[in-house]
Each structure stands twice: as structure tokens, then as C-alpha cells.
Amino acid sequence: MRTHALALFLLAACGTQDSHQGPPSHSPASGLGPIAPLDDPTGLSWVPPFILSDAARALAHPSALTDGDAIDLWVAMALADRTTIGHAHTARFEDGLVDIAESLHAEQAWEGTSVSCPSVVAGEGERLLVYLANGKVGLARGDEGRWSRRGTPLYADGDGVPIRSIAAARNGDRLRLVVLVGERVDDLTLPLTDLGVGSPGWIVQVAAMVGAPRWGASLIELGLRVAPTATDRWREDLFFGVALPIVADLGAGPAPTAVGAASRYLDHDDARFQIVDSPILSGSPFARAASTVAYRGGVLVFYVARSGPRDAIGVGRWP
Amino acid sequence: MRRLTVAFAILVATHASANPVDVYGLGSRAVSLGGAMTAAVDDSAANYYNPAALVRGNDLRIDLGYRWAQPELTLNGRDNGVEASRGVHVGLVAPARVGPFRFAFGVSLWLPDQHLTRVNSLAYTTPRFPLYENPTQHLVLQANLAVQIIRGLYIGGGLTYMSRTQGEVFLKGTVAIGDPDASSLTSKVNVDLLAVRYPQVGILWEVNRHVSLGLCYRHRFSLQLDQSVRIDGNVGSPPVVIGGHFAAHVVSTDLFQPWQLQAGVSAKLWRGLGINVDLAYVRWSEFPVPASTVTLDVDIGQFNAMLKLPRTRSFPAPQFHDIVVPRIGVEARVLELDRVALDVRGGYVYEATPAPEQIGESNFADADKHTFSAGLGVEVRRLGPVLPLPLAIDVHVALSYLPDRASHKMDPRDAVGDFVAAGVVPQLGATLRSRF
Numbered sequence: 001m002r003t004h005a006l007a008l009f010l011l012a013a014c015g016t017q018d019s020h021q022g023p024p025s026h027s028p029a030s031g032l033g034p035i036a037p038l039d040d041p042t043g044l045s046w047v048p049p050f051i052l053s054d055a056a057r058a059l060a061h062p063s064a065l066t067d068g069d070a071i072d073l074w075v076a077m078a079l080a081d082r083t084t085i086g087h088a089h090t091a092r093f094e095d096g097l098v099d100i101a102e103s104l105h106a107e108q109a110w111e112g113t114s115v116s117c118p119s120v121v122a123g124e125g126e127r128l129l130v131y132l133a134n135g136k137v138g139l140a141r142g143d144e145g146r147w148s149r150r151g152t153p154l155y156a157d158g159d160g161v162p163i164r165s166i167a168a169a170r171n172g173d174r175l176r177l178v179v180l181v182g183e184r185v186d187d188l189t190l191p192l193t194d195l196g197v198g199s200p201g202w203i204v205q206v207a208a209m210v211g212a213p214r215w216g217a218s219l220i221e222l223g224l225r226v227a228p229t230a231t232d233r234w235r236e237d238l239f240f241g242v243a244l245p246i247v248a249d250l251g252a253g254p255a256p257t258a259v260g261a262a263s264r265y266l267d268h269d270d271a272r273f274q275i276v277d278s279p280i281l282s283g284s285p286f287a288r289a290a291s292t293v294a295y296r297g298g299v300l301v302f303y304v305a306r307s308g309p310r311d312a313i314g315v316g317r318w319p
Numbered sequence: 320m321r322r323l324t325v326a327f328a329i330l331v332a333t334h335a336s337a338n339p340v341d342v343y344g345l346g347s348r349a350v351s352l353g354g355a356m357t358a359a360v361d362d363s364a365a366n367y368y369n370p371a372a373l374v375r376g377n378d379l380r381i382d383l384g385y386r387w388a389q390p391e392l393t394l395n396g397r398d399n400g401v402e403a404s405r406g407v408h409v410g411l412v413a414p415a416r417v418g419p420f421r422f423a424f425g426v427s428l429w430l431p432d433q434h435l436t437r438v439n440s441l442a443y444t445t446p447r448f449p450l451y452e453n454p455t456q457h458l459v460l461q462a463n464l465a466v467q468i469i470r471g472l473y474i475g476g477g478l479t480y481m482s483r484t485q486g487e488v489f490l491k492g493t494v495a496i497g498d499p500d501a502s503s504l505t506s507k508v509n510v511d512l513l514a515v516r517y518p519q520v521g522i523l524w525e526v527n528r529h530v531s532l533g534l535c536y537r538h539r540f541s542l543q544l545d546q547s548v549r550i551d552g553n554v555g556s557p558p559v560v561i562g563g564h565f566a567a568h569v570v571s572t573d574l575f576q577p578w579q580l581q582a583g584v585s586a587k588l589w590r591g592l593g594i595n596v597d598l599a600y601v602r603w604s605e606f607p608v609p610a611s612t613v614t615l616d617v618d619i620g621q622f623n624a625m626l627k628l629p630r631t632r633s634f635p636a637p638q639f640h641d642i643v644v645p646r647i648g649v650e651a652r653v654l655e656l657d658r659v660a661l662d663v664r665g666g667y668v669y670e671a672t673p674a675p676e677q678i679g680e681s682n683f684a685d686a687d688k689h690t691f692s693a694g695l696g697v698e699v700r701r702l703g704p705v706l707p708l709p710l711a712i713d714v715h716v717a718l719s720y721l722p723d724r725a726s727h728k729m730d731p732r733d734a735v736g737d738f739v740a741a742g743v744v745p746q747l748g749a750t751l752r753s754r755f
Contacts, residue, residue, distance in 0.1 A: 030395055031728070031736025229737035230395040231725045263731035276732045297397070 030230040032237060032261055033280045035301045035316045037287075046096030049284070051302070052088055053312035054100055059086070061117045061165070061221055062291045062302035062313050065127070071295070072144070073097055073302060074118040074129070075313060082106065083114040085131060087144055093295065097313075104140060104147055106133055119168035119224070121175070123192060128168070130154065130177065135162025137179065139195060154195070155179070155188060155202060167224035171234070171266065178208065178224050178238060185209040185222070185238070185273070209238065209273040213260045216242030220257065221289035221304070226266070234266040238273050239280075241288025241304070257288040259303055281316060338459050338481060338576060339404055340367050340429055342450065343388050346408065347713035347750040350386075351694025352648025353666020355595035357583025358523065358533030359648070362752050363410025366427035369521035369535040369583075370463035370475030373412050374423040376754075378708060380412040384750030390451045392721070392742035394684055399742075401451050406431035408750065421467040425477070429459040443634070446682035446735055449674075451744070457481055457574065463519070476520035481542060481574070482513065491551045515542055517576070531585045539605060542574035554619060566616040577602040577673075583646075591652030591662075599644040603673035606639035637683065639673040648692075662696035664715075677726040680733070684740035686724035692717035692746075708754040719744040 037049035052059065057077040065072045069092050077086040077100070087103035090096060106115045111133035119130045129140040129147060137155040140147035155163075155177065165180040175195065177188040187208030194200045212219075223239035244256040259281040262273035281287050287305040294300075301316040344350040346364035356368040363382040365372035386408065390401040407430045414423040463477030491505050517540035523533045547568045554560035583597035617626060646668045654661035667690065674685040694715035702710055723741045 030738055031734045032732055033734055229728075230739050231727055231737040233727065233737060235731050235736075261732070265731045274730065274732050 032263055032276060033301075033318050035281050035290075035299075035318045037281070037284045037303075037305075037314055037316045044094050044096065049305075049314040049316065050307045050312045051315045052097040052100060053307050053310070054086075057086075058311040059100075059313050060304050060311060061289055062304065063118045063120050063167075063223075064291050064293045064300065064302050065120055065122060066293045066295055066300075069093070069296075071097070071293070071300075072120070073313065074103060074120050075100070076116040076118060077102070081113070083116045085115050085118045085129070089144075093300070103144060104129065104131065108133075108138075108149065108151070110134060110136065110153060111138060117166045117221070119166060121168055121170040123170070128170075128175070128195070130166065130168040130175075132163060132166050135164075137163065137166055137177065141195070150195070151197065154200060157204075165220065165222045167222040167238070169224040169226040169236070171226045171236070176224065176226060176236070177202075178222055180219055180222055180240075183212065183219055185219070185240075187273075205270065205272075207272075209262050209275065211275060213240075213242055213275055215244070215278060216258065216260060217245045218243040223290045223292070225292045227294065236264055236266055236273075237292070238262045239290035239292070241290075242279075257286050259287050259290050261290075284314060284316075287314065338457055338479075338574065339406070339431065340459050341576065343386060343404060343746060345427065345429065346382065346384055346410070346752075347386075347694055347715040347748045348664065348696060348711075348752075350717055350746070350748060351664040351666055351692045351696075351713070351715035352595055352650060353597075353646045353668045353690065353692055355583060355585075355597040355646035355648040355666060355668075357521070357535050357581045357597050358531040359583065359585035359593070359595040360533075363412050363425060363427055365412070365465075365475075366410060366425045366461040366463050366477070367519075368581075369523055369533045370425065370477050370519060371465050371473040371521040371523040371533070371535075373425040373463055373465035373475055374414060374421055374467050374473050375523070375525075376412070377414055378754040379414065380410070380752065380754050382408070382410040382750055382752045384408040384410075384713075384748060386746065386748035388744055388746040390448070390742060390744045392448050392451060392684075392740070392744070394446050394738045394740055396739075399446070399448060399684070401448055402433070404431065405433065423465045423475075425461075425463045425465070425475075427459075427461045431458065444680050444682060444734060446684055446738060448685060448740070448742075449683050450685055461519075471525035473523045474521070475523075476518060478516045478518055479537075479540075480514050480516050481540070482515070515540060529587045533581075533583045533585070535579075535581045535583075537576070537579045537581075539578040539602065540574075540576050541572055541607065544569070544571045560620045560622065563619045564616070565619075566614075568614040568616075572607050575606060577605055577641075591650075591655070593650045595646075595648040595650075597644075597646040599646070601642050601644060601673070603639040604641050606637050606673070608634045608636060634681075635679065637681065638675045640675065642671045642673050644668065644670050658700045660698040660700075662698070664692075664694040664696065666690075666692040666717075668692075672724065676724075677738075678729045682726075682735050682738065684724075684726075684738065686721040686740050686742075688719050688721055690717055690719040706753065706755075710754075711752040712749070713752065714749045715747070717746040719746070 060076040063074045071090050073088050075086050077084050084102050085104040086100045088097040088100045115131045115133045117132035121128050126141050127143050131138050136153035139150040139154040142148045161181050163179045167178050169176045173192050175190045179186050185208050187205040189203040190200050219240050221241040225237040239261050242258050242260050258279035261280045262275040264271040264273050284305050287303050289304045291302045292299050299318045303314050304311050305314045344354045345367045349356045349364045360368040360372045361375050387405040389403040392399045392401050410427040412425045460480040465475030467473050517538045519537040521535035525531045549566040551564045579601045581599040585595045587593045648666040650664045653663050670688040672685040672687050674683050696713045698709045698711045700709045721742045723739050725739045727737050
């Protein structure tokens, strides 16, 4: 046993020598991180890194929007028989996200019993809630408490394979959507003016990500960010949860996961996402998914990780 | 027992380039004249600007000064945390004559009041301003000798001394994996502060009473950081490895100064109005790869075969390029009384950045530099038998302005991403110059 422990220790130590470098000490918040979970409780009325948890429901797939100091966060809430979308709000980051309320549940025939993978983007004077239901993508417009749903799926074509996860972002006058179909990430673009009824004319790029993370086994959740760099070029970052390869019998409990990222510049419409060589969220085993928002000159990163018996929402900050 | 030894370059870079005198100048009069002093210097600052000028005067000179500079450098608008550089300057010029043969000895000391020397290795990818960090935090000692060849023609040269560290850390004992309380290590530390030298030579020709020409060469130098760590002992409790060891030897470039050739002309035009112009060629293209070379030596007996040591990795050359730096300084005597005189000075330097746009993994931030300087010099005469010769008090202010410079990363996955470097560097100083 001791022999194996020593060998694992040495292998792990050597592995870190060749990995991605640590965070710059005073970095500009322009690149892709890496990102560390928040660990300093100074000035906070909650204990980092978990900013939102629920005693009865596992939380997943965070999606955040900010308005000044205020933060709105939408999450998928898993119950025994269904999943709904919940919402929490705080006027200031320091106060934390305390109360979570149901924001959307399945009620249309095509949605089946569950709605999940919320991605909320700011539209023209309204918010757009893009969600996953029954392997298809749905859309609700409006605001908290008065969502108005599109009657039919916004996107349903996964080559006959159910869509497993989605993420949306706004890029100017277009809605950007990435969907996880099997192990493939497809990339879709739609003018905001085409969100109404009828059949949207999506521009689809199949297999928008180059390769697959060499350190992971299976993609599980997506997050998307469109943001300008410091030089006003536009870049699109794709965050994904990855189930890690099982290398040993760990007994009961969740399988290990990690958060990865891929990125591309938006200079060319056909550019594909390039995967970052190693996980970007360090120091948080079993983390997955990620939603990022610009906040007070930096970037907040909301992610899913195990807190006690259930998944909760942790937060990291960069730089 | 088979050993595993590997040498490789790791992603660690140091702040490298120049020294505090190169970056901020020496002496208030010189700085206020934009450093255009190769042909104009006549005090202890000649130890840096042109050693040949040490023999220009006949008086013993002792200069004492203080200088402060606070870089306010930003990356994407965020302060990069570059430390202030401040310290004391002491200079001496001792002329002598043996028959018709005139010569002078000079020494100059820059003594920072924060760090006598500083080593700060950051990850290779860490954004930093390499020309403003470590280089400005070092002790600099210069010693020169100058001789007069013929009347009005002087040559001089000497050495500049800086310091470097070399150290070893030894640990010996038992490392109990998973049971820290059972570990037992004794340590021995051996660190030396060593001197390094580089030469400078100069020539000065006083063409006539109004015009002087100067030429000065400062050699390149590189400060090496040399550190070793070695752990000898048993691993495990009870031991599973007996007599194992782990050794790491790290060698990295801590400072680099390119060789420089500086030519200058000084002209005294009319009634105390003088103008100095310098042109320097700076050989930045020899800037070395700022990565550390690490040699690992591991011996853990039966587990050697299980080790996967990192592969050797080579880094691209930093691709700095040579630059030509123009400097101009103007000095005018605006007040001339029996016992007091007042000089007003101004200067300008344009220093193009030698660093290329950072499009890859490295993040060596820099930008073109425009330095505007101004100063006053008060000369007080006939202070009594102790100071029969004039005493000069010089003060200067200077501001280096670095306009926005953008770096666009080729790889969208870059951890740092695109950045814009910019900033200002305000500087203040005063020097007391005395002659005996």
C-alpha cells in the first residue's frame, strides 16, 4: 500500500511539472485563466466557494447575468422525478445568493417532464431564456416571473440523437448556441430577429470543436461566453464539464469531473474551438460546467461541484 | 542503483535587462539633460556616461545624490505592481598629475535603499515589464581610470561591478510519505553573494572651447542565478527507499545588459547656452532566452523505473531587436551673480521598445518610451575656507511616458490573452556636487 502511495505521489508530482502554468500574479483579465475557486471569505457574508446550494435539490448548469453590482443566477434543479429551472438574485456579490425560487418548469407537450440547462442572455429590452427539454432546445422570452415561451422547439435537430447539453450567448445582433450531441459540439447562429414563430434559419457548423480533451473521457455540460479581448477583438470561449477516466475503484460516490475550455477568435465565421491543454479550474475536484460573467473589472466563474451530499454552485474569480 | 538525471528548461523567466543606472541615469544634472552627456559630463557621473571625462578637470570632486522613480505601469489598465526604485548615489573624482602626465581616478556607487540585489523569478508566461523590475533593484559600483593623451584629448575605462547569488540547500534525513510527524530532516544552507564585472571605455575630444565630442562603449553582461537543492535520505517509515536522493540545480539569467555604443556632441553656443546631443546604439538582439535550465538528479532505488521526468523543452528566442536611442539636452545659465549662478536644463529621450509584439506564450510587456526632463542647478561660490570652490546643488524631475502598445495573441486559448501595456514613470532627484 505504501509502495503504491509513493509511486502515485511521485507520478503526480512529475505530472504537474509538465502541465499548464499557474496563474499569472497580476494578469490582465483578457485570456482564459486558469481559474481558481474563491477561497477568501474576507468581506463576504457567506463561506466561499459555494455561493448557492439547496438542501433538497442538486443544482447544475449555472447561467449568470449581471446588472451593475447585482447578479442573477439561473440553475437547473434536480428533483427525484423531474428537473426544473431555478433563479436566485443578489444585489451584491458580498451578500451571496440566498433564496432560490422556481423560474420555469416543463408544461408544454414537447418538453416532456423536465427543463434544464438554462442559458440566459440579454436581448433587446428583454431576457432570453434558452433551455433544454426532451432533447430539444426551447426558448422563453421576458423576465423573471413572466416568461413567454415559444410554442415549438427553437432547435431540435441532433441528427436523430438527443441533445445532451446546450449553452447560449449573444454576439451583437445574433444568438450563438452550442449544443452537445453525443460527444460532438455543434455551433449554431441565428439572427435575433428570427426568434419568433416559424422555422428559424440556423447557420450550423457541425463539429465546431477541434478534437477532444486528451485528459477527459466524456463531455457533460456546456457554457459559452462571447467577450472582447483587451484589444477589442472578439473571442468566444466554450466551457465544458468532463467526466474523467476511471483509473481506480473509488467506491461509492460521484465520478470525478473537471472543467475544460476551448476558445476561438471570431475573425472568421468558420473558425473552430481550440481546446486548452489541461483543465482550467484548479483545486476543485468533481467540478463541472462553468458560466462566466464580467464583474467589477474581473471575471466571475460559476461552476458546479460537490458540497456535502449534493451538487451546489461554487464561484471562482479571475484574475 | 540506477540514477535518473535529466536537464531541461522550465517555464520560469526572470526579469532581465540593464541596471538602475541604465534605466534612470546617474546624477541630477545628467538626468535633467536627457542623459545626453557623453561629450558634456564633467563630474563623477563620468563614471557612467564617459570615463574619459574624469580627467577633464583639475579639482577633487565629491558628489552625493538621491533619486526616486515610481513606475506606474499598467496592463489593460490594471497596475502591474512594479516597485519604486530609489537610492543614494555617491561619486568621487580624484585627478592627479605626474609631470606633464595627467590622469584621474573615479568611483561611483549607486546604493538602492530597498534591495541591494533582487532575484524574482516568475513563470515564463507571467505578464511583466522586464525593463523596469529587477534591473532597477541592484547595487552598482563603477571604478574607472582616465588619462590625458594630449591637451584636450582624453581616454578612460574601467569596470562596473554588480552582484549575483549562488547558493545550495542541503536536506538530509527521512521523508515519511503520508506521515509528516515521522519525517526528520536536517538542513545546511550555503549561499554566496558574488561580484560580476563588465568593462566600459570612453574617449573625449575637446575640439575647441565650444565643442566637444565623445564616444563611450559599455560591454554586455549577464547575471546568472545559480541555485541548488539536494535532499538525501530514506523514504517511508519504515523505509521503502534507503539512501535515496533528489537534487535540483537551477541556472537562470537574472539580469542582462546589451552592449551599447554611445556617441555625443556638446556645444556651448552663446552666453552660457549649451546643447548636447547623443546617439546610442543598443544591441538588444542578443537578449537571451529568459528561461531557467534545471538539472534533476533522482535516485529512489526500486521506484526509478516508475518516474516520468518532464521532457526537455526549448523556448523560442525572444526576438528583441537593436535600437538607436537619440538624446538631447539643453542647458542655459539664466542668472550670474557674484556668488550665485542659476542654470536651467531640459532634455528629451526617445527610446523605441526593443521587445517585439508578444503574440506567443511570453508576456514581456514594454512600449516606446518618451522621457521629458527638466532641472535646475544652483552654484554657490566662496563659501569659506572649507569650501573655497563652487558648490552645486542640482534638482531634476523627469517623466517617462509609455503610450499604449497592444499585443495580439495568436492562440485564442492563451491564458493571459491580448493585452495593452502603457504607463508613466515619474522621477525626482537631487545631487550635491562639491569641488575641493
